[in-house]
Amino acid sequence: MTAALEASRLGKRYGGKWALSDCSLSIPTGRVVGLVGPNGAGKSTLLHLAVGLLAPSAGTISVLGARPGSGPEALARVGFLAQDSPTYDRLTVAAHLQMGRWLNPAWDDEFASSRISELELDVRQRAGTLSGGQRAQLALTLAVAKRPELLLLDEPVASLDPLARREFLSTLMEIVASRQVSVVLSSHLIADLERVCDYLVLLVSGRVAVSGDVDSLLASHRRLSGPRRDPSTMPGNLMVIEASHAVRQSTIVVRTDGPIIDPAWTVTPLTLDDLVLAYMRQARDGAGAPVSRLAMAP
Amino acid sequence: MTRFAWVQTRPQTLFAAAALAAFALVAAITGVHLSHLFHSLVAHCHIGCALANQQFLSHDHFMDRTLSIVARVVPALLGMFWGAPLLTRELETGTFRLVWTQTVSRTRWTITKLVMGALGTVLIAGLLTLTITWWYRALDPLASNQYGVFDRRDVVPIGYALFGFAAGALIGAIVRRTVPAMATTLGVFIFARVAVQSWVRPHLLTPVTHSESLGSADQFGIASLNGGAPTVVAQGSGPPSSWTLSTHLLTAAGQPASLAQRSAFVRDYCPSLANRPVGSIPGPGLHHAVAVPTPANGASQACMDKAAHAFRLAVSYLPGDRYWTLQWLEAAVFVGLALLSGIGCFWWVTRRTN
Numbered sequence: 001m002t003a004a005l006e007a008s009r010l011g012k013r014y015g016g017k018w019a020l021s022d023c024s025l026s027i028p029t030g031r032v033v034g035l036v037g038p039n040g041a042g043k044s045t046l047l048h049l050a051v052g053l054l055a056p057s058a059g060t061i062s063v064l065g066a067r068p069g070s071g072p073e074a075l076a077r078v079g080f081l082a083q084d085s086p087t088y089d090r091l092t093v094a095a096h097l098q099m100g101r102w103l104n105p106a107w108d109d110e111f112a113s114s115r116i117s118e119l120e121l122d123v124r125q126r127a128g129t130l131s132g133g134q135r136a137q138l139a140l141t142l143a144v145a146k147r148p149e150l151l152l153l154d155e156p157v158a159s160l161d162p163l164a165r166r167e168f169l170s171t172l173m174e175i176v177a178s179r180q181v182s183v184v185l186s187s188h189l190i191a192d193l194e195r196v197c198d199y200l201v202l203l204v205s206g207r208v209a210v211s212g213d214v215d216s217l218l219a220s221h222r223r224l225s226g227p228r229r230d231p232s233t234m235p236g237n238l239m240v241i242e243a244s245h246a247v248r249q250s251t252i253v254v255r256t257d258g259p260i261i262d263p264a265w266t267v268t269p270l271t272l273d274d275l276v277l278a279y280m281r282q283a284r285d286g287a288g289a290p291v292s293r294l295a296m297a298p
Numbered sequence: 299m300t301r302f303a304w305v306q307t308r309p310q311t312l313f314a315a316a317a318l319a320a321f322a323l324v325a326a327i328t329g330v331h332l333s334h335l336f337h338s339l340v341a342h343c344h345i346g347c348a349l350a351n352q353q354f355l356s357h358d359h360f361m362d363r364t365l366s367i368v369a370r371v372v373p374a375l376l377g378m379f380w381g382a383p384l385l386t387r388e389l390e391t392g393t394f395r396l397v398w399t400q401t402v403s404r405t406r407w408t409i410t411k412l413v414m415g416a417l418g419t420v421l422i423a424g425l426l427t428l429t430i431t432w433w434y435r436a437l438d439p440l441a442s443n444q445y446g447v448f449d450r451r452d453v454v455p456i457g458y459a460l461f462g463f464a465a466g467a468l469i470g471a472i473v474r475r476t477v478p479a480m481a482t483t484l485g486v487f488i489f490a491r492v493a494v495q496s497w498v499r500p501h502l503l504t505p506v507t508h509s510e511s512l513g514s515a516d517q518f519g520i521a522s523l524n525g526g527a528p529t530v531v532a533q534g535s536g537p538p539s540s541w542t543l544s545t546h547l548l549t550a551a552g553q554p555a556s557l558a559q560r561s562a563f564v565r566d567y568c569p570s571l572a573n574r575p576v577g578s579i580p581g582p583g584l585h586h587a588v589a590v591p592t593p594a595n596g597a598s599q600a601c602m603d604k605a606a607h608a609f610r611l612a613v614s615y616l617p618g619d620r621y622w623t624l625q626w627l628e629a630a631v632f633v634g635l636a637l638l639s640g641i642g643c644f645w646w647v648t649r650r651t652n
Binding site: 052072095099105143 | 299302395399400401402404
């Protein structure tokens with residue numbers, strides 16, 4: 001099966017600055033992928049590369065087995081919702097649907113019309129007068145009605161108020177449930193993604209810090225607390241992600257495939273939030289170095 | 299894609315069409331009136347025709363001024379308000395991320411936008427210059443020189459407008475902000491027009507050169523140029539309805555007369571004039587020249603006569619029958635510039651824009 005998105009040593013440079021560097025990852029199809037990272041981590045850059053708005057400066061990227069933006073066929077298979085849901089302020093909702101109909105051979109008119117009536121949008125209203133939430137819903141409708149196999153959403157809820165945010169995400173979940181579509185959505189807030197994503201990609205400073213199935217990530221990470229201890233003396237099957245020390249106690253986040261048998265540790269599971277924060281701190285303190293126990297030596 | 303591009307450009311197009319229609323209506327009403335005047339004043343005149351012509355030409359100065367301004371300004375406006383925002387608006391508001399991710403390649407999108415805009419520009423500029431040229435159909439043949447209104451008639455305004463549009467689109471794609479792009483487009487347009495007018499147009503066609511005696515020159519005298527020694531100066535012009543490109547003095551041997559030769563002549567043959575203090579009566583067309591007061595005596599007249607034997611005047615000009623060739627050539631220059639800008643814009647958008 002081809003991957004939804006496959007990147008190999010992918011890099012993008014703006015002027016002299018690398019927004020994304022040495023990024024390798026493979027995202028399977030049929031998932032709802034949360035692309036998480038702090039502001040400026042390269043999330044938008046990665047998504048723009050995936051939809052062909054940008055061309056890579058280094059490495060390769062393929063989406064559904066094709067080079068992004070290589071032609072109408074590649075464009076037809078990917079739906080994209082850009083940050084802040086751009087729409088034409090002076091065109092009406094109806095004109096936007098007309099645009100979708102004209103510019104996409106696989107356009108699903110029935111879906112688009114029913115979405116618009118469910119949203120109770122007046123088709124004669126100009127997009128410039130819609131609220132942020134309505135505009136995001138309109139843009140999502142346009143992106144989905146072209147019948148893409150992969151839907152890329154760039155910070156879709158970042159500028160929405162909590163209610164609009166909740167409504168947008170529940171719309172998205174309905175769409176995922178009813179249509180055969182893989183989704184990648186980015187956010188700098190893990191809370192937005194926790195309820196909808198089953199796959200996580202964490203980008204920090206233009207590199208992939210961790211990626212994988214959410215359930216297996218949660219199952220393989222543990223927080224250990226116990227008497228103060230040098231993390232470099234931990235057993236080899238435990239990969240130390242983060243360690244913090246009080247006077248007599250150490251708290252260590254580890255990744256492991258097996259059970260933890262040392263009775264000195266109190267073992268607690270991590271939430272997705274904890275896990276992301278641990279990797280973000282690791283990436284920051286390790287100055288972008290790959291996961292290594294040396295980097296964690298006190 | 300064509301239909302959507304039309305939806306996007308519809309408000310501007312309708313506005314331009316309405317403005318054009320209003321303009322054509324005013325021109326039609328005044329133009330018909332002008333036709334009547336022509337028939338009653340000029341067409342059947344047998345005696346005193348010069349006066350009748352004068353009377354006719356002095357009519358409707360207001361429309362004349364308006365049309366001159368419109369003919370010069372509209373190509374620039376098309377560049378600023380049609381060319382510059384064409385792609386800039388999308389880049390500025392971020393909607394390019396919406397439209398470039400529909401099932402239409404960026405290549406096709408760019409070509410459609412450019413070609414449709416170019417067609418609209420040609421249509422509007424064409425109808426405009428047709429209206430203006432029609433309005434002047436009775437006036438122009440009576441006016442002294444068709445080359446005097448070269449850039450406001452016939453086909454060249456279409457070339458200017460097309461260039462304005464394409465340059466605006468290119469600048470907009472690079473600058474990515476509408477208002478600065480519009481300002482830059484205006485600057486580039488004016489520069490291109492002035493540059494072609496002063497440096498290219500005179501060299502597009504090989505001029506006809508003929509030499510004539512100084513006696514038949516428009517102006518001929520002895521003057522001090524920029525405070526230098528008095529020298530022989532003269533200026534002439536080509537036949538009626540031609541465009542005079544340059545005039546200069548030739549020696550009797552047919553070589554161009556240098557400034558030194560011309561001053562030496564005054565020193566050697568007109569010593570009484572050479573030592574006189576100079577007055578300040580610049581003749582028309584002799585810039586920075588100060589005419590030497592000519593004493594009304596035999597010596598001075600003899601000096602002028604001698605000069606008329608020693609020098610001839612060479613005049614380079616384009617005859618009236620080259621007018622249309624020059625029109626098509628200058629239009630082609632601007633269409634060529636427009637094509638280059640269009641290709642540059644296409645390349646920039648499809649290869650460089652992120």
